[in-house]
Amino acid sequence: MNFRVVEELISSLDMSMGSGFSNDNQNNLSEWDSCLLKIGKYRDKSAFKSLYEHFAPRLKSFLLRIGSDESAAEEICQETMIMVWRRAETYNPESAGASTWIFTIARNKRIDKLRKDSRPLPNFNDPLFYQKPIDKSDDILQRTEEEKKIKNVLKNLPPEQAKLILSAYYDDKSHRKIAEETNLPLGTVKSRIRLAINRLRTQLEDFEG
Amino acid sequence: MNKQNTLTLVETLLIDYANGTLPLALEVLVETHISMNPVSARSIRMLLQLGGALLENSEPISLSEGSFEKLMAEIDSGFDKDREINNNVSNDNKLLPLPLRNYAQDIDSPKSWKRIGIGLSEQAINFGDDFGSTKLYKISPGCSVPSHSHDGNEVTLVLSGGFTDEYGTYGPGDISIQETGAVHKPVADEDGECIVLAVNEGPIVLTGPVGRLLNMLIK
Numbered sequence: 467m468n469f470r471v472v473e474e475l476i477s478s479l480d481m482s483m484g485s486g487f488s489n490d491n492q493n494n495l496s497e498w499d500s501c502l503l504k505i506g507k508y509r510d511k512s513a514f515k516s517l518y519e520h521f522a523p524r525l526k527s528f529l530l531r532i533g534s535d536e537s538a539a540e541e542i543c544q545e546t547m548i549m550v551w552r553r554a555e556t557y558n559p560e561s562a563g564a565s566t567w568i569f570t571i572a573r574n575k576r577i578d579k580l581r582k583d584s585r586p587l588p589n590f591n592d593p594l595f596y597q598k599p600i601d602k603s604d605d606i607l608q609r610t611e612e613e614k615k616i617k618n619v620l621k622n623l624p625p626e627q628a629k630l631i632l633s634a635y636y637d638d639k640s641h642r643k644i645a646e647e648t649n650l651p652l653g654t655v656k657s658r659i660r661l662a663i664n665r666l667r668t669q670l671e672d673f674e675g
Numbered sequence: 676m677n678k679q680n681t682l683t684l685v686e687t688l689l690i691d692y693a694n695g696t697l698p699l700a701l702e703v704l705v706e707t708h709i710s711m712n713p714v715s716a717r718s719i720r721m722l723l724q725l726g727g728a729l730l731e732n733s734e735p736i737s738l739s740e741g742s743f744e745k746l747m748a749e750i751d752s753g754f755d756k757d758r759e760i761n762n763n764v765s766n767d768n769k770l771l772p773l774p775l776r777n778y779a780q781d782i783d784s785p786k787s788w789k790r791i792g793i794g795l796s797e798q799a800i801n802f803g804d805d806f807g808s809t810k811l812y813k814i815s816p817g818c819s820v821p822s823h824s825h826d827g828n829e830v831t832l833v834l835s836g837g838f839t840d841e842y843g844t845y846g847p848g849d850i851s852i853q854e855t856g857a858v859h860k861p862v863a864d865e866d867g868e869c870i871v872l873a874v875n876e877g878p879i880v881l882t883g884p885v886g887r888l889l890n891m892l893i894k
Contacts, residue, residue, distance in 0.1 A: 511747070518743055523735030530736065532694075540738055544746055551750055565725030573726065577695040577702075581804070584690045589874070635694045635726060660686050666719065 494610040498564035506554035514554075518547055521568055529572070531632065533640035553572060560606050563613045580637070597655040619669050628663035678843055684852045688830070689715060693722035698806040700874045707872065711848030719857030771834065775872065778802070779811060781803035781872070794818030794863075800872075807876040814838065815861035815870075821850050821859040829853040836869030838862060 495503075498520065504513045522543050529539035549571050557567055623631065633644065645652045691697045692705040705740050709716040716849035767781040780787035793816030802809060808829060814820060814836075830852050837846040840859040845851050853859060863869035 472706045478763075496871070508713070515743065518746070521730075524737055526732055527728045527733040527736040528824070531733065540742070543738060544742065544749075547746055548750060562723070563727060565731040566724050568722055569726040569730045572730070573693070573695045579697070580695075587684070611719075611722050613728065616724050619726075620732065622729055631725070632729060634722075636731065637694070641696075648709075650678055656687055657683070658692060659757050660683065661694040663690060663722070666725070667718075 476625045495559055496563060496610070499559050502550075502554055502557045503559065505551065505556055506557050514551055516545045517550070517564075521550075521565070522547055525568065525572055529576070532635045533637040534576070542572060542575045545578075549575065558608060559636075563603060563610065566613065576637075600633070615670055615673055619666065619673050627662055627665070630659055631666060632661055634659045678818070681842075681850065681852050685850050686718070688850075690722065691719050693719060693726060699802045699804060699831065700800070700806055700809040702777060703802070704830060704872055704874050707834070707846060708850055709773045709891040710772045710774055711837055757866050775834070781812070782813075788813060792818075794819060796819060807874065809872070809874045812871050812873060814861070814869045816863055816867055816869075817865045819860055819862040822858060823855045824858040825855055825875065827855055829873055829875045831871050833875045834870045834872055836867045838871070839864070839871050 472510070498517060501513050501517050504510050505517065525546060526539050526543045529542055530536070534542060546568065550568060553571070557564075562570065620628065620631070633640070636644075641655055642652060644650075645655045676805070688701065688705055689709075693700060693714040697705065704718075705715075709719050747819045767783075768779055771779055771782060780798060781800070782788075787798050789798065790796045795818060796813045798813075800809040800811065811834075812820065818838075831845075831848050832848060833845045833847050833851075835847055837844065837849075838861040839845070840851070840861040842859065844853070851861075
């Protein structure tokens with residue numbers, strides 16, 4: 467991880483403070499990436515409130531769509547947002563955008579909930595505790611380009627494919643439910659999802675701009 | 676299992692990792708695998724970014740009244756239960772990939788290994804749940820694991836060295852998947868010790884003549 471780059475970034479943020487978050491486009495950071503950095507550095511509660519108002523209702527809706535019930539969705543939402551506040555100082559804009567980072571925390575919180583009774587051991591590999599050295603050559607530009615591409619390709623997907631892609635994130639129970647409803651073996655359901663993901667990967671590779 | 680089917684199953688494992696539905700043993704296996712395999716690491720990165728994009732695109736649904744205030748009150752109370760979880764990485768096992776280090780006993784200590792055959796030792800890993808069984812196997816150069824079949828799927832990840840079985844040759848970071856009923860006899864490469872992590876959904880059934888004897892002993 468290149469700390470110098472992050473340092474430079476944060477100091478450039480300092481200069482643009484007070485003029486809103488959206489002036490950081492020259493750094494390719496989204497409004498929410500900058501907001502997270504600000505929360506991490508200054509424990510800024512009003513920035514946190516904006517972030518919460520943007521992400522918590524989206525996260526709740528996303529969790530409902532992938533199989534959580536109302537109360538579980540709200541609980542995971544709250545636990546995720548608390549974690550966002552507490553771990554904002556470890557947020558590294560080189561490895562993930564705000565929405566990817568928040569998704570990853572929510573993923574872990576959902577696992578904790580599903581495993582509550584059967585998992586006395588913590589998973590030491592929680593991405594919140596390690597920045598995984600996934601790819602040493604990463605930089606913010608590459609990361610933001612990747613995320614932008616995904617958003618653009620998603621926008622243009624036919625509804626059927628979009629539904630399949632979303633179902634990749636369903637919990638086990640919801641996968642079994644699809645299998646029952648469509649009268650297909652669970653393996654076939656999973657294999658369709660895998661093919662949809664592979665098709666998306668190809669679309670990403672072919673996508674220009 | 677042939678390479679194409681294995682690739683297919685690995686892709687499914689990666690998707691299940693990203694959506695968080697794997698049992699802990701397989702979650703740790705996948706994390707260890709992606710720490711060794713840049714192609715799978717890129718897949719996971721894409722899947723997490725995709726999750727982020729789907730989250731961002733979701734139609735907002737309001738939380739119940741006063742949720743934010745409740746959250747701030749909890750934050751201001753200052754109690755952070757997650758801080759109490761011990762997240763220090765063990766100093767032992769520097770030779771093992773990071774994701775596995777805390778779960779395995781010191782692989783350099785002979786006491787951590789149980790000899791189960793000629794040039795073959797094992798170490799059980801306990802993930803604190805009742806999912807199948809997880810073991811590290813250490814195979815001396817040129818030695819083999821007795822021919823065995825699987826009662827339940829088995830996912831094997833090579834941590835160091837390499838082995839060859841009826842279906843292919845596997846090196847560090849490679850995954851081999853054996854489906855229920857498949858029989859194979861892995862032989863470690865001649866040029867060094869081979870250590871693998873094997874996650875099994877059900878008990879292993881030894882099939883050779885010696886194996887059948889061992890089955891009786893294991894029971």
